Amino acid sequence: MRLLEQRIGNSALGRVRARADRLVGHGRRRRALAWLLRAIVVVLLVLGGIWLGLRAGGPTAQPTALGTVSMRVDPAWHGQVDAFIPIANWGVRARAFSAPLRLHVEPRSVDREALVSAASGDSDVLSEAEADARGAARHALVRALLWCVAGAVALGVAAGLVARAVGRSSLRVALAWALVPAVCAALLSLVVLLRVEHTFDPAAFATPSFYARGAELGQLLDVAEKAQMVEGRYESSVQRTLAGYATLVGAGANLEPVATAPSAVLLSDLHGNKLVLGPLRRLFSGRPIYFPGDFGQRGTRAEARALIPQVTALGSPLVAVSGNHDSRYFMRRLARAGVTVLTQKGRLRANGTTDGKPVQRIAGLRTAGFADPLEWRGDDPDDPDRVFSFSERPHGDRDYAAAQEKLRRWFEGLRPRPQVVLVHQNGLAQSLARSLQDSGDRRPLLILTGHDHEQHLDRYGEVWVADAGTVGAGGVFGVGSESVGVAQLHITSDHHLPRAVDLVTVEPISGAAGAERVILHSARACDRELVHCHPGE
Helix, strand or coil: HHHHHHHHHHHHHHHHHHCCCCCCCHHHHHHHHHHHHHHHHHHHHHHHHHHHHHHHHHCEEEEECCCCEEEEEEEECCEEEEEEECCCCCEEEEEECCCCCCEEEEEEEEEEHHHHHCCCHHHHHHHHHHHHHHHHHHHHHHHHHHHHHHHHHHHHHHHHHHHHHHHHCCCCHHHHHHHHHHHHHHHHHHHHHHHHHHHHHHHHHHCEEEEHHHHHHHHHHHHHHHHHHCCCCCCCCCHHHHHHHHHHHHHHHHCCCCCCCCCCEECCCCCCCCHHHHHHHHHCCCCEEEECCCCCCCHHHHHHHHHHHHHCCCCEEEEECCCCCCEEHHHHHHHHCCCEEEEEEEEECCCCCCCCCCCCCEECCEEEEEECCCCCCCCCCCCCCCCHHHHHCCHHHHHHHHHHHHHHHHHCCCCCCCCEEEEEEEEHHHHHHHHHHHCCCCEEEEEEECCCCCEEEECCCEEEEEEEECCCCCHHHHECCCCCEEEEEECCCCCCCCCCCEEECCCCCCEEEEEEEEEEECCHHHHHCCCCCCCCC
């Protein structure tokens, strides 16, 4: 009997202990959950306070040797400096540091004499402007830091008052709600400020992004190129950046005429869209134009009558090869209109013969062109049996491999070796570049291509493949779904590879335009989103 009572007692005691353990564990979990919620609230207060502080702080005006500038600090995913010139409606962006901030700069007033001196490379003015610019940027960042702390304090105080009113917390708890977010915001802002200082790279301004309205973008690119080519010695890369900034501001204010460096334009894949030809003529009139194919949809007689008069007015000289949507009839009509139409055997004549010179000197560069294997050569471009891709052929893979080999052998047989080659189909252009890299060829070459309607630059050692996208926005029925793509090639005085390439996009409906500048020999070129570098074996 006693044994039974003892067992019952032990069992009850065990149940009590188990229940007590569960209560303790539950209490621990509740406390852990409460601390987690507090931590989440603190993080939200810190981030919200920083955002509120930056919004409330607004811009600050600072005097510099070049004039008064307005600086504003905003949160951003990627660190960048955004210099907007409202008098010209231009903007230049550069990822000059690695921190979640954007430093927005606008000129409020300018000193004409100082701008002209800085643009021409006056070292005294640039030294003073450099010191002023660094001081102005530091002042703007420190001011933004203080506003971030103030914003966190404001939200923390509000949270403390709410906690005391709702939960009847003590005054010490309410003060903690005010102080903890402020301290965290101060530490985080200080870390970001040090990160900006440590990672700042003025060389990023050599490869910026541009934005403007469509018609103004061409002028902006010319001015920026002129700024890069300014003669003079600079004591630092910051001074070179400031000289370019002075040139941009001066040109925006129409202070002096701009002498631009030689440049050519890459267009392709018009696909019969006449709507873009007028704006393109205003943007790039009088410059050499490279057009690697797909002028129309089929290359019919009607397309020739409608397109060729406007196409030939785009620039001079106009250099072209056929694409898979073109016909031999259309290319002969282009040749009759004065366009330099290149084929494997030389320049095409109006009667269909060639001059037997596959390498032509055009705009100072040795240039060759490869007519597209799918160019229609029959009498009727509307023939229902016509195909526009290798995949539509019965032995498409074999035919495509044969086209790659034909292109490679043709290029290897060219004498003298060209500096520029036009090949419509991007896949064929890439295969040529890859074969040259694999063979150990280290001589510079620029391959101009299209077909895939995507902007990109590909690097294979010293061989570059440039694709401007689709200048016709995919054709009349593609407007709104694709952007107009153009590339501007800045030719160097030694007539080798271009010094820089601007990949320009224009939204046809709104007219908004942007451009990415790529310096081909820059160590940062492969870091750009639109540049694909292919290391050799």
